[in-house]
Amino acid sequence: MIARGIGWGLVGFALGAGATLAAGWAVGRPPRAEVWVTVGYVIGLAGWLLGVGLWEAWARGWVGLPVRHEPDHTWRRYVRFTTDHKVIGVQYLVTFVALFVVAGAMALVMRVELAAPGPTVMGAAAYTHLMSLHGIIMIAVAVATLLGGFGNYLVPLMIGAEDMAFPRLNALSYWLVPPVAVLLVATPLAGGFDTGWTAYPPLSVVNASGQVLFNLAVITFGLSSILGGINFLATIVGLRAPGMSWRRLPIFVWSVFAASLISVTATQYLAAALLMVLLDREAGMAFFAPARGGMPLLYQHIFWFYSHPAVYIMILPAFGVALEVLTHFSRKPLYAYPWVVGGFLGIVGLSFVVWAHHLYTSGMRESLLGPFMATTELISIPTGLVFLAALGTLWMGRLWLRTPMLFALGFLFNFLIGGVTGIFNADVPTDLHLQDTYFVVGHFHYTIVGGMIFALFSGLYYWFPKVTGRMYDERLGRVHFGWMFLAYNATFLPMFWAGVHGMNRRIADYPASLAGVNLWISVMAGLLGASILVFLFNVVRSWLRGPRAAANPWGARTLEWQVPSPPPEGNFPHPPQVVGDPYGYGVPGAVHAVMAAAGGSGEGRAHGL
Ligand code: HEM
Numbered sequence: 001m002i003a004r005g006i007g008w009g010l011v012g013f014a015l016g017a018g019a020t021l022a023a024g025w026a027v028g029r030p031p032r033a034e035v036w037v038t039v040g041y042v043i044g045l046a047g048w049l050l051g052v053g054l055w056e057a058w059a060r061g062w063v064g065l066p067v068r069h070e071p072d073h074t075w076r077r078y079v080r081f082t083t084d085h086k087v088i089g090v091q092y093l094v095t096f097v098a099l100f101v102v103a104g105a106m107a108l109v110m111r112v113e114l115a116a117p118g119p120t121v122m123g124a125a126a127y128t129h130l131m132s133l134h135g136i137i138m139i140a141v142a143v144a145t146l147l148g149g150f151g152n153y154l155v156p157l158m159i160g161a162e163d164m165a166f167p168r169l170n171a172l173s174y175w176l177v178p179p180v181a182v183l184l185v186a187t188p189l190a191g192g193f194d195t196g197w198t199a200y201p202p203l204s205v206v207n208a209s210g211q212v213l214f215n216l217a218v219i220t221f222g223l224s225s226i227l228g229g230i231n232f233l234a235t236i237v238g239l240r241a242p243g244m245s246w247r248r249l250p251i252f253v254w255s256v257f258a259a260s261l262i263s264v265t266a267t268q269y270l271a272a273a274l275l276m277v278l279l280d281r282e283a284g285m286a287f288f289a290p291a292r293g294g295m296p297l298l299y300q301h302i303f304w305f306y307s308h309p310a311v312y313i314m315i316l317p318a319f320g321v322a323l324e325v326l327t328h329f330s331r332k333p334l335y336a337y338p339w340v341v342g343g344f345l346g347i348v349g350l351s352f353v354v355w356a357h358h359l360y361t362s363g364m365r366e367s368l369l370g371p372f373m374a375t376t377e378l379i380s381i382p383t384g385l386v387f388l389a390a391l392g393t394l395w396m397g398r399l400w401l402r403t404p405m406l407f408a409l410g411f412l413f414n415f416l417i418g419g420v421t422g423i424f425n426a427d428v429p430t431d432l433h434l435q436d437t438y439f440v441v442g443h444f445h446y447t448i449v450g451g452m453i454f455a456l457f458s459g460l461y462y463w464f465p466k467v468t469g470r471m472y473d474e475r476l477g478r479v480h481f482g483w484m485f486l487a488y489n490a491t492f493l494p495m496f497w498a499g500v501h502g503m504n505r506r507i508a509d510y511p512a513s514l515a516g517v518n519l520w521i522s523v524m525a526g527l528l529g530a531s532i533l534v535f536l537f538n539v540v541r542s543w544l545r546g547p548r549a550a551a552n553p554w555g556a557r558t559l560e561w562q563v564p565s566p567p568p569e570g571n572f573p574h575p576p577q578v579v580g581d582p583y584g585y586g587v588p589g590a591v592h593a594v595m596a597a598a599g600g601s602g603e604g605r606a607h608g609l
């Protein structure tokens with residue numbers, strides 16, 4: 001199927017590009033390469049999707065043919081167009097963990113360049129290209145891994161559903177991702193792009209053609225993200241099992257719900273901004289060309305109208321994962337559950353009115369600085385509620401310090417530093433000094449790596465037995481955590497100091513006075529990278545040869561643990577009946593759900609732990 005997807009994709013590309021060239025020659029104005037590549041890509045993308053499985057599983061029905069759908073129980077289902085949400089979840093996880101490793105390797109090359117002042121292994125231009133590529137791949141990892149991976153795998157299980165609301169749309173969302181990765185990795189062949197992940201004009205309108213591939217990739221990724229968001233919302237609204245009221249939803253499901261609200265309402269702005277850049281480049285428009293009445297600053301507003309909310313697409317599911325793990329491993333009910341939900345929704349609402357805090361130094365009317373500073377500070381309130389609920393859950397709990405819990409605690413520690421340093425970026429007087437320095441680099445790596453990536457590992461260890469049916473090696477897991485936590489903080493904490501002392505962001509060189517701290521950061525970054533090898537080793541070995549896992553090794557109460565590991569196709573033989581709180585640990589008589597007894601006697605069997 002993949003081969004056919006590539007074949008049809010190439011045919012589509014040739015058709016689109018050929019038609020554009022032919023049309024251009026017909027009117028005596030041969031199109032520029034960027035134009036026929038863009039049209040070729042759009043048709044080629046359609047060809048790829050149809051070839052890889054859309055035609056067989058879906059589009060045949062549009063022209064009155066019977067759709068073909070052969071169930072596949074071999075490993076090959078993981079490399080096919082498959083509608084099972086669990087397979088799609090694993091596809092997302094494996095793809096994005098692989099991209100995380102690739103972009104991480106890029107970061108290590110960048111750190112080699114930065115280990116000493118002056119050029120070491122590459123020129124300034126190559127560094128800028130590499131930095132930009134690292135940035136956008138990691139942003140994609142941060143946006144899609146938890147939602148696409150854990151969201152797809154767990155949401156239907158946790159709400160007692162058979163699958164997502166739109167399984168074929170779900171597969172489509174995933175199969176939009178490989179073209180994104182291919183385009184991004186291909187950018188160097190077209191001269192690369194040097195705008196960082198933010199793609200600001202005027203540079204993005206005049207630089208090498210790699211920028212076009214970047215824009216097409218990110219627009220495609222946005223489409224995937226919007227479709228995924230719609231699917232989550234429909235699933236959570238429509239497919240909850242009997243008794244699964246909003247008050248009984250596992251908190252991870254709420255976090256996916258909140259993040260999806262942002263995906264379906266904000267992503268369009270990013271796509272629009274990038275499309276406007278393409279139109280400026282390829283169609284002679286002038287949205288961002290000052291000489292012809294355009295305004296480069298306009299881009300920054302549209303871009304951040306998506307990209308600030310997007311940081312909450314990254315962090316909300318991370319909160320969801322961490323809170324799941326914290327409550328199960330504290331053996332206590334989730335503290336202040338309604339306030340956490342309110343906090344999530346408050347974050348969603350406020351995230352749309354803070355975007356200009358990225359523009360303090362870009363130039364805007366002074367009377368706007370105060371309001372944007374105030375709204376940004378306000379976000380600390382809902383975020384603080386969630387954070388306090390996490391602490392309240394731990395308070396007086398019987399902490400069970402297994403690897404998932406260690407990563408969840410690491411998440412709390414790191415995210416606190418990320419959030420507190422955000423306040424200095426959010427305050428105009430301090431940000432005027434900190435903007436475009438390593439302080440900002442430190443801040444967002446604390447939130448995204450220290451936060452989202454730590455939550456990712458927490459979840460990967462926690463649900464590993466569920467997904468694979470095997471147990472990971474606990475000792476190696478702890479080694480991974482300890483090593484990564486120390487190396488992580490040793491790498492990123494000094495960045496705040498470097499930033500305050502004049503280390504600029506996004507540039508290959510720096511003053512000699514910063515040589516010491518940079519060498520330290522580079523060495524620590526190498527250690528941080530090495531810690532990931534422990535994880536990869538553990539995963540591969542345990543997946544192949546780990547001891548068989550029980551259905552519920554953690555004694556957790558949410559529904560995904562009440563089915564075998566790995567769960568069967570269709571998840572539940574009969575819809576479970578939800579009768580209570582998902583986190584009633586230590587509450588006498590508390591039961592979350594009654595599962596239909598195996599064998600189908602119809603009699604209920606309580607799964608209280
Ligand atoms: C929720 C988790 C958060 C994430 C994932 C996050 C992510 C990011 C990212 C990726 C950037 C860099 C953008 C760029 O490339 O220019 C950034 C910058 C910034 N963040 Fe955060 N952030 C978070 C929390 C916060 C908080 C709590 C605040 C304020 C209280 C804040 C305020 C800012 C500001 C003002 C900037 C712009 C700094 C500058 O460029 O001068 N962030 N953040």
Ligand SMILES: [Cu+2]
Nearest residue numbers: 308355357358
């Ligand atoms: Cu922001």
